[in-house]
Amino acid sequence: MKILKVMTLVGLTASLLAAAPQKNRDAKFKEIVKTGQKSSKMLMQTLGKNMKKNMKAGGPIKALDFCSKEAYNLTEKVNTKLPKGVNVKRISMKFRNPANEPQGNEANVLEALAKLKNANVVLPKHLIEKVDEHTYKYYKPIIINKQVCLKCHGDVKDTDLKRAIQTNYPIDKAMGYKMGDLRGAVVVTIKK
Numbered sequence: 001m002k003i004l005k006v007m008t009l010v011g012l013t014a015s016l017l018a019a020a021p022q023k024n025r026d027a028k029f030k031e032i033v034k035t036g037q038k039s040s041k042m043l044m045q046t047l048g049k050n051m052k053k054n055m056k057a058g059g060p061i062k063a064l065d066f067c068s069k070e071a072y073n074l075t076e077k078v079n080t081k082l083p084k085g086v087n088v089k090r091i092s093m094k095f096r097n098p099a100n101e102p103q104g105n106e107a108n109v110l111e112a113l114a115k116l117k118n119a120n121v122v123l124p125k126h127l128i129e130k131v132d133e134h135t136y137k138y139y140k141p142i143i144i145n146k147q148v149c150l151k152c153h154g155d156v157k158d159t160d161l162k163r164a165i166q167t168n169y170p171i172d173k174a175m176g177y178k179m180g181d182l183r184g185a186v187v188v189t190i191k192k
């Protein structure tokens with residue numbers, strides 16, 4: 001009887017010890033997802049709000065002018081508000097601004113998302129890439145999910161707008177999208 005009790009205790013302790021690192025990993029993972037969600041939401045809300053305001057004030061040409069001058073600055077401003085070691089940006093295989101071209105492994109992740117989408121897989125809300133022991137990247141797919149996106153990323157018919165896009169972005173790749181297309185991703189780099 002006594003032996004049995006000791007055995008049970010040993011077994012229980014062993015399984016608890018085994019569970020502890022797993023639990024730590026789960027907690028760390030949750031923290032990364034939370035930081036990613038919060039940071040990407042902050043960027044998308046900031047950009048969305050400002051674009052809406054400019055569309056209302058002067059239509060797509062004014063909004064385009066605003067985006068081309070301020071999208072980057074707004075992104076940097078959001079970054080100054082994030083905790084140390086956290087950085088947010090947008091990437092796209094068919095980018096408008098060359099600054100948003102995917103770097104290194106980011107292109108593999110985007111291509112994998114595009115492949116899944118083409119295979120009619122419902123995309124996950126986010127993906128986590130482990131870059132190294134202390135660095136993670138949170139990816140949130142960006143879908144063309146509003147008609148307004150097509151004004152500047154669809155088959156742009158307005159010749160003035162088209163000219164303005166081509167003047168500001170001579171190597172623009174970000175036209176010709178359709179509703180529901182994968183546009184790119186928000187990437188949050190989290191260094192612990």
Ligand code: HEC
Nearest residue numbers: 060063064067071090092095096097100148149152174184
């Ligand atoms: C008024 C025109 C306009 C509208 C409307 C618009 N965009 Fe853009 N978009 C731009 C411009 C200009 C850039 C480049 C910004 C920069 O220089 O950083 C851009 C960049 C992007 C990028 C970053 C990658 C890249 O190509 O450089 C993503 C992602 C994106 N837009 C998604 C969207 C989505 C999704 C919508 C709809 C909710 C949308 N856009 C609506 C003009 C527009």
